[in-house]
Amino acid sequence: MHLAYPAVLSALLFCTGLYGVLARRNAILVLMSVELMLNAVNLNLVAFDVWLSRAAEETLHSGQALTLFTIAIAAAEIGIGLAIVLAVHRNRGTSDIDKLRDTAEGHEPDGSDTDTPATGTAAEKAEATA
């Protein structure tokens, strides 16, 4: 198999996930796009490991071992991320990341739907627990 097939596929998947991270508004959809990016990296690791395990004299199978580690870390990441999203949704009533702008510079907080002290504590809470 030509090495360009899995490499190009993983590059395109990574860019799809990049678009999702930048363009989505719901925090859970952003997490799903992050999963897509991690999977693209996994495909790259597996393809290069299969190539190098035949090309090299001796191999540690580092690509597949790192893929397993990445899968485990992605599972931990999605658990922690969903816990944070649920905590934010419980405190704020929304999981819309366009409204979580309390730490942004040069942006006036929306007076209509947020209250400054309480949202400040919620942002600190999210930072402290992250």
Place this chain on the structure above:
Amino acid sequence: MILAAGSHGFLSPTGVEIAFLLVGLVTLGAAVLTVTTRQLVHAALWLVVALGGLAVEYLLLTAEFIAWVQVLIYVGAVVVLILFGLMLTRAPIGRSPDADSGNRWAALTVAVASAVALVWVVVDAFRTTWIDLDGPAAGSTAVTGASLFQNWVLPFEALSVLLLAALVGAIVLSRKARSTGAGEASPAVAPQAGTSQAGTPQAGAPQAGTSQAGPSRTDGVR
């Protein structure tokens, strides 16, 4: 080790390459639908198709163990977690018009530019490189297990500690939020006028002590 293009035709793909290409098209289409659909639950279900297609790609690359781990963890666990997250954040069932934010055109520009750059570099770099898929599988369970427990034991054990820390962290995040929602810190949340707060009990919450209760909530998390 195959570097020369002698035994390979440039435009005569093998059967494995054709299968890889077809499954890759399905995977890429499902991924694009995941990041563009306006129905949140459908996005999670298209993510299942994309991750399952990637598992088939691993099988075609003779990495069997990774493929089954992919099916078990991603398709089995992560997507279920995401669906539960969508359910608990009360995602709308039908089409939600505000699924995409206002900067989607900038995001599309960045994504297309990076895709063009990455594909160009990758194709230019590995133009004459072929993967040899004949012979014994490079990623069977025996090979993967032997290398994992001979050379990668220490990172493997460290990873178990990380998973334990993530487990404890998720429990702490969930529990503290509940105790602050029901317990002593409800005065901090209650005076918000006009918010669409969900799940904060208003009963018996005095209208004072907002600046007092704020730091106590922050300390209670740590």
